[in-house]
Amino acid sequence: MTKIAVIGGGKIGEALISGLVAGGHSPKDIHVANRRPERGKELVETYAITDYTDVNQCIEDVDVVFMCVKPKDTLSILASMSDTLDNNAEDTTVISMAAGVTLKSLEEVVSAGTPIVRVMPNTPMLVRRGTSVMSPGRFVGEEQLEQIKGLLGTVGDVFVVDESHMDAVVAMSGSSPAYFFLFVEAMIDAGINLGLPRAVAKELAVSSLVGSGHLMQESCEEPAVLRANVSSPGGTTIRAIRELEQSGLRGMVYRATEKCAQRSNELGAVKASAVEDEAE
Ligand SMILES: NC(=O)c1ccc[n+]([C@@H]2O[C@H](COP(=O)([O-])OP(=O)(O)OC[C@H]3O[C@@H](n4cnc5c(N)ncnc54)[C@H](OP(=O)(O)O)[C@@H]3O)[C@@H](O)[C@H]2O)c1
Known part of the structure; x- marks a missing residue:
């Protein structure tokens, strides 16, 4: 072995x-x-x-x-x-x-x-x-x-x-579990705000995230289509989506991933210059 x-x-x-x-x-x-x-x-x-x-x-x-x-x-x-x-x-x-x-x-x-x-x-x-x-x-x-x-x-x-894509990869998969944990943390607090016990809010938030993950992996539909499928005209989901969009969710994701990729690039540059200093 x-x-x-x-x-x-x-x-x-x-x-x-x-x-x-x-x-x-x-x-x-x-x-x-x-x-x-x-x-x-x-x-x-x-x-x-x-x-x-x-x-x-x-x-x-x-x-x-x-x-x-x-x-x-x-x-x-x-x-x-x-x-x-x-x-x-x-x-x-x-x-x-x-x-x-x-x-x-x-x-x-x-x-x-x-x-x-x-x-x-x-x-x-x-x-x-x-x-x-x-x-x-x-x-x-x-x-x-x-x-x-x-x-x-x-x-x-x-x-x-x-390798030229590695800084973007850090932002997309290396660091992204933390974004999803943060989102679930916020969902749990939001559930408590709506009157649910913490344990129930956690179970529902985690189970929904995991289930949505499996659905995205196993379905041949794009995430945008899966979202549209659960957003009935004038319904509950589209109200929530509108709030998320108005609060700038997409812009936040663009900015957060850009900062993350930039930081990955900086870490590489700092390290390379430290090696050059040692060699001098
Ligand atoms: N955490 C993440 O989500 C994540 C995601 C993607 C990539 N990474 C990368 O994975 C790497 C590790 O990150 P981490 O979060 O696992 O860090 P970590 O929890 O701080 O672990 C670093 C480990 O390195 C050991 N260490 C430090 N100097 C050493 C030495 N001279 N000889 C032997 N062991 C030494 C430390 O041991 P002691 O405790 O004994 O000092 C510690 O166990 C990083 O390069 C990071 O960029 C991390």
């Missing part, structure tokens, strides 16, 4: 580990590295994987390394692993989950020829319903790409895009 190292067992690292284990990947083939040993112990207790505090020991002789640390830490940690990656018997594929960090800057801190894939995941990976969007670097072969697709496919849907 593919030997995997997860560098950074935080929210995304744990979501990946949890999904892989639930999807049948053997825990003994999964390593994790954290700075804090107590975090490693928590993950060992939950998933029976092996923990390390030394990233180089963690990646020795593994096939695939998932970098799940913060964008600002990704390049320096990857650079510190370069010799071990070179010494591993087989080519180790490196997957970076970091928002904004480009393939060019990742490839610059390791030896030429190291296969690197940039991936934008999202947290529904925790329940094996994630969305992972990949852009392979120039040294990734077809077989390696299929291997990574297979691993990420155990924790949700996988898509491949050109």
